Structure formats: C-alpha cells, structure tokens
Amino acid sequence: MIVAELLPSPAPRPIAEILDRLDAAPALLPFDPAALQMLGELSRRILAAKDLARQPDAVALGYWLRPANLARLADRYPPLSDGSLRVPAGLAFHIPPSNVDMMFAYSWAAGLMAGNRQIVRLSRRRGTLADTLLAVIAELGDARSAFIEYDREDAITAAISARSDLRVIWGGDAAVAAIRAVPLAPHAKETVFADRLSLTMLAAPTVLALDDAALANLAGRLFNDVLTFDQMACSSPRRLIWVGSVEAADAAEKRLTLAMAAEIQRRGYRIATATALEKYAAACRAAIRGPVRAIEHTRTDWVLVDLGDGPAAPPDASHPGAGLLYRCRVDDVAEIAPMIDRSVQTLTHFGIDRATLDQLAVRLAGKGIDRMVPLGEALAFDLIWDGYDLIDEFTRRVVIRP
C-alpha cells in the first residue's frame, strides 16, 4: 500500500515503511523543551514568512505558538499531584478537516506538545495556504512526524489505524461515521470532533450605547467570527440572538447592519453570484417551511433571517455559509436554553456579564455549549476544544506508588 508522503521527504512510499520509521523515533514526554523549542521556531518562521504573515488565520497560529504562550500552556499542566506521570499516547493518527487550512497544524501541534509520534493525513482538497504552511514545517526537521495524503482507501486508513495508539478525527459527521467503521488497534483510543453549530449573543442596549468607533470595532470582530472561512467553520456563528427589548433589538440591529456593510466593503469581501443565490434561496426556504418574520436581504453578502421573538431555530440544519444568520430576540439570556443541545459548540457574547454566563452554564449543565468566549474570538483555538482537554486526550498516565 503506497501513500504520497509530503513530509519529511515528498515521495510515494509504502505506508508500512513510514510507520516503521515512526515506531523507531525516540519518545518525548509532554511539554518536552525540545518540542516547545520546535513549535516556538515554527511561530517565528510563520510570522516572518511574507506569504503567511498576511493571512489572519496563519498569524493566529503563529501567535498561539509563540514561546510565551507555549510556556503559559505548559504551566496549565504542572506535575500531577498524585505523583503519577503524564506520558504520550504513542503514535497519533490525525485526520484533520479540509475546510480550515490551519486546523491540521493545531491538531499536530497539540499532539507534539503531548509528546506523540504523529502521522497526519492531509486532504487533497486542502487550500494553498496549507501547502505554504507545510513548507515551513518542513524546515523544522521534525523526525517524529509524517504528513501524507492518499485517495479514499479504507485499506490504508485501516493499516494506519491498526498501528496507531490514538486516532483524531475532525468531522463532518459523515467523515466521522466513515472512519469510525475502520477498526482501531484494541488498546487504541479515538478523539472525535463532530459537526457543530455556533451562536452569537449580543446585548442590544450595549450595542446601542457604543460610539461609532467602538461599533466599527465590533463589526470588525463579528466579520472575523462569521466570514473568515465563509462561515463554514464550526465555530463561526450561524445564529444571532439579541438580548433586550423589541425596540432596542431593532435599533441595535439597524446600527450593526450598517456597520457590517461598511466593514464588508472595507475588507473587500465578495461572494460569488452562485453563493448569493444559494443564500437567498436558503432564506426563502426557511420562510416556506416555518414561521419567519422577515428576510433582510438588502445585500446578499449579509442576510438576516428574522425568526421573531423568543428562542427559535431555523426549520432545517442546511446552511449555505458566507454570511447568513438566523436571528431571534429574547428578553433574558436564560430564555435561550431551549435552543441549546449537544450540537452547540461556541457561544460568542457581547455585553453579557460573567455572572449571567455562569448561570447559563449551570442551567444547561452540559446539555450543550462547550465554550463561551467574547465576540471576536470564535475562531481562537485553545487546548480545551469541543469540551475536551486535548492534552488529556492525547496522553496517558503512569501511576507510580513507591
């Protein structure tokens, strides 16, 4: 069985040969200085590379990996109080998504922090940014990793899975289902990131109180959350919830919509005609299938489908991306509870205080929402993702009792 090895040395290669090489690579403990040094070097190179330093998502990765942040992350995992030792899971097999070019690097970097030897299967449909990043990773000379690509072949996935200690699948649900059907070694474990949905919630009075500069700043952050990956990232909000009176919500929405139009113009964001038509069709389909108070379609690059007052969900889960938000209004944050289920990943918030967020989390008690982060940070990656601590997921513990 031959796969295309992309790193360390680009060539068609038998998968067994790649796995043999990884087996022979020396082990590291979590947060080993050598691993952190390598990631810090990657950060430096990303931020210095002309073609990457212009890309907000590449810059975000670069910042996440800078030495000061790596030290902060490492500090979150002090020696265990019971005296047991954290050790890497072993060989980690990563299957990242194709839609977010940087994701493979986050998955791989977290695995490296955990000390694993790693094999990363890249999508053939990855963007050029992924290849640019791969070229930078190549300069690091990481002997514990292999980056490969291959066509849909369960046999290859099975061969890798049989020798892996950990399999990491970034969904789509269809991808998760397909890969889960391929057996793992009996002792191996799997970490899965399924299709998720994200929301944004804004306090209408707070938006109304903003001066123009602060409003423009808010629009910029909302742009980043929603449109960075054409709204196709799981963390990008697809629903917008106003908290406040009907009058306040309507007035705040008018202000925000104008500010968004200006921001979209300023950033030069353009959607294809086909996407514009799909968005208009999705909004109309929602109205045909269920109660929709209004479709705001002055511009097809920013479409709001108003589901009215009270907690409300669109009639189906299909979503065209690229700037379409289902909008509703509540008087009180607690009212959104019925909108939340296990599929909800991120709630970005603006103008909502800590105590209210705490109350919401307690009330939901795990029913849904894995992260509540300030508006503008929807796409900011963290070692806690989808409710899981990736270091815990990617390591084991050795109990030592004298």
Added chain:
Amino acid sequence: MIDPQAHPPYGVPQAQKDALLLEQLVALTAHHRGHCPPYARLVQALGGPVPTRVAEIPFLPVSLFKTDLLTSVPEDQLFKLVTSSGTTGQAVSRITLDRNTAALQSRALAAIMGDLLGPERLPMVIVDCASTIRDRARFNARAAGILGMMIFGRQHFYALDDDMRLDVEGLRRFLEKFAGTRVLLFGFTWLVWKHFAPEMAEAGLRFDDAILVHSGGWKRLADEAVDNASFKARLRDMTGIATVRNFYGMAEQVGSVFVEGEDGLLYPPWFADVIIRDPLTLKPLQPGEVGVVQVLSLLPMSYPGHSLLTEDLGVIEHIDGAAPARYGKGLRILGRVPKTELRGCSDVAAARLSA
C-alpha cells in the same frame, strides 16, 4: 385569468405591457397567497409595499421547486405533475398543473409557435428517440417539450434510435417523401449538435427548406466553445438547415418560452417578461448590464411560479428596439451562474472514504 392569444405575442409595447403585467401579477400573487400557505409565508417574510412596479413583485428562487412541493391546487384537481429533466442523481423540480393551467400553456405555446411557423402544420422531424416520450415513468420536461411541440407538425419522424444514433434510412425516406416541402425540426440543442448534425453530414443527407427550433441550454456547447452564431453556421454546413431558432424556457414556466428573433435575441411574449437583477443587491439592472435572470409569466395559476429568480445570467440588449416586428425586451442569455464550492466542516477529505 388571461387569454394568451388576446394579443399578437410581440405586439404590446413595453410601457403598455408593464401596466398590464403589473395588474395581473399582483392578482396572481394574491391568488397564490390565498391557495398556497407556504408561499403566503414567504411573501409575508419578504415584506415590502404593495407593488407599484413589476420589479416589486416578490420573486421565488427557482431552486425551491426542487426541494419543496409548492402548489395552489387541491390534490383532486391535480392534472399532471411535470418534473424537470435533471441528470441522474440531481434533484428535479416538481410542478403541479391543473387542467386550466395546462390549457393556458398550450394556448400560449400555440400563439408563439403560430407566429414563428405560420398557420400550416409542417412535416416534422423530432431530433430524439421515440422512447423518450413512450416511457411514462420517465416523463419529464424533455418529453413534455416534445409532446408540446408535436402539435405544430404532422407526419412526425423520430430521427434517433434508442442508442441515440441517426436513423439514416428512415431519414432518407422522409426527405424523399417531402422533397420540395418546408420541414420543421425540433430537438434539444445538445442532441442536435452532438447526435444529429454530424451523422447527417456523414450520411450525406441534407434539407433544402427547413426550420429548426431548439432549446435546452448551451452549457455543454459552451464547454466546446460553440456559440449561437457558430452553431448556426456549422449546422447549415452539416445539414443544410437555413433557419435556426433557439428558445429559452423552463419546466417551471412551460408555455411562456422566449423565442429567438431575427436579431438573435430572445423575446418574451406579451404575457411574460424578464428582469435582470444585481446579484449583490437583487435590485433591477439597466439594459446593457449583466445580472441574474428573473422570469415572469401570467400562465402559472396552479403553482406559485409567476415570478422566478433563475440561476441563469443574462443581459437585456434593448427595449422595444426591434419594433414594430417585436415589441418588448431583447434578451441575451449568457449561461448558468458558475457553480462555487464553499468547503464546510462536513467536507473532510475522509467524507468520501467509504463512498
């Protein structure tokens, strides 16, 4: 309800047509709001004032007929369900017709084809195989199109066999029998181009007085870089057919087809119209500006298809510019809006793993 034969198809100047269409389209919108609750919800959500211009009539994305059944007739009055001829695996549109709308469509087509072909029925070649319409299980827009056109000809001859090869002997006999008589041909653009014309040339058969009416889209011809002008020239070369008229129509608005005029532009008849819209704002564009094609028709009574936003790009070249022969808008269709692909979380490479 209107009579499509009340005026000559291209006999109503645009200003007069606008007034006439506005009144009828407002009435049709009200009719469908009253009879199709999902449509009523949509119009409500789209909001806007009572239309004072045709451009203010709400427009439905044509793709909705593929995902949702939208009908304004109770099931017991359903006369026919027409589906669009999507390729295998694609979603198809489902259009519900009652007798009334089906009759309107026939009268409309008769008005348009009468204008093009004259009062006399001509011997007719159908550039397709007989089984396309024989197989009722596969009854789709292609079959409906053929059946709709057949009444404008006589002595029908199917030019292709079931393998889509030219019936050379049959066509030879047809040509001998009708030598010196004007002949009508009808077929889908791609079939004419790919399966009919080259084999005619190869067999050395020619028409000396024929008119070809064809439809079905230019996508695959555009892929081969064949435009309308080269299509006509090559066809004349290969088959001798001197008069070739394209028309633009769709399963969602059967009957109100836009036939090509002498100038190569497509003309909506008086009971139909076209508006070009800006993809960003969905506002109407001026003649000469390229945008998304919206089609309007007074025929759809049994389903809310009187105002549809298509997935085609087009441009209006002039208004009343070909009068008095043809009043109204002269339209050029520029093809389908190019498909785009936004990559979603569900598009992980491995999604195709077990496909």
